[in-house]
Amino acid sequence: MDRVEIEQAIGAARVLPVLRTPDAAGAVKAAETLLDAGLNVIELTATTPGWADALAGLRRAHPAAVLGAGTVTTAEDARRALDAGADFLVSPYPAEAVRAAVGETGTPFLEGGFTPGEVAAAAGRGIAKLFPAHVGGPAYLRSVLAVLPGARVVPTGGIALRDVPAYLDAGAYAVGVGSDLVKAPDPAKAVRELIEVAK
Numbered sequence: 001m002d003r004v005e006i007e008q009a010i011g012a013a014r015v016l017p018v019l020r021t022p023d024a025a026g027a028v029k030a031a032e033t034l035l036d037a038g039l040n041v042i043e044l045t046a047t048t049p050g051w052a053d054a055l056a057g058l059r060r061a062h063p064a065a066v067l068g069a070g071t072v073t074t075a076e077d078a079r080r081a082l083d084a085g086a087d088f089l090v091s092p093y094p095a096e097a098v099r100a101a102v103g104e105t106g107t108p109f110l111e112g113g114f115t116p117g118e119v120a121a122a123a124g125r126g127i128a129k130l131f132p133a134h135v136g137g138p139a140y141l142r143s144v145l146a147v148l149p150g151a152r153v154v155p156t157g158g159i160a161l162r163d164v165p166a167y168l169d170a171g172a173y174a175v176g177v178g179s180d181l182v183k184a185p186d187p188a189k190a191v192r193e194l195i196e197v198a199k
Helices: 004-015 024-037 053-059 077-082 095-101 114-125 136-144 161-169 187-198
Strands: 015-019 041-045 067-068 089-090 107-112 127-129 153-155 175-177
Touching: 004 015, 004 041, 004 089, 015 024, 015 187, 024 041, 024 053, 024 175, 024 187, 041 053, 053 067, 053 077, 053 153, 077 089, 077 095, 107 114, 114 127, 136 153, 136 161, 153 175, 161 175, 161 187
Parallel strands: 015 041, 015 175, 041 067, 067 089, 089 107, 107 127, 127 153
Antiparallel strands: none
16 A cells, blocks of 8 residues: 555544553454454554554554554664564654654654644644643644644544544544553444545
8 A cells, every 4th residue: 555545544533542561462352353354454552561562463463454653653663564564653742753764655754743833833733642641632623723724633632432523523643542442341332433534
């Protein structure tokens, strides 16, 4: 898939699972559950021990899935993620080193920001990540988008499953959901319900 197709897949998914787990085995298990439930876009985070090997294994097992690496803040981690087969990279805040590392590859980079200026700068280069989104909630996202018409913004950070529809209604391109999805009693059921809501 090229850059445009990957970005379109993220938007079409509407929900972006952010898997921050204590170990690689947990990340793989969670990813497999979500992929089997119908989500084809998954983000593993670079804070998980062994994340690169987990990402590479998922890439081999699910060649058609759109797999990303999150919490990527250094050029070294950017290169590791790309070598492991990441389709896109995500940072929690402006990360010039990562931007430079992916610049020539054409890999989508969802650069994080919180202030309108940071979000505007990231959105000018592609999809922007609003983090931590829970601080301002859907109302803050709506206010930011009011002055950035056409911006593609993915709010992430502290978002509960029940709040996903509100963020989508506020104009989110997709919504990043982490611990609330992974810790759900039945993650597969939660995913199916989210997919229905997000249609």
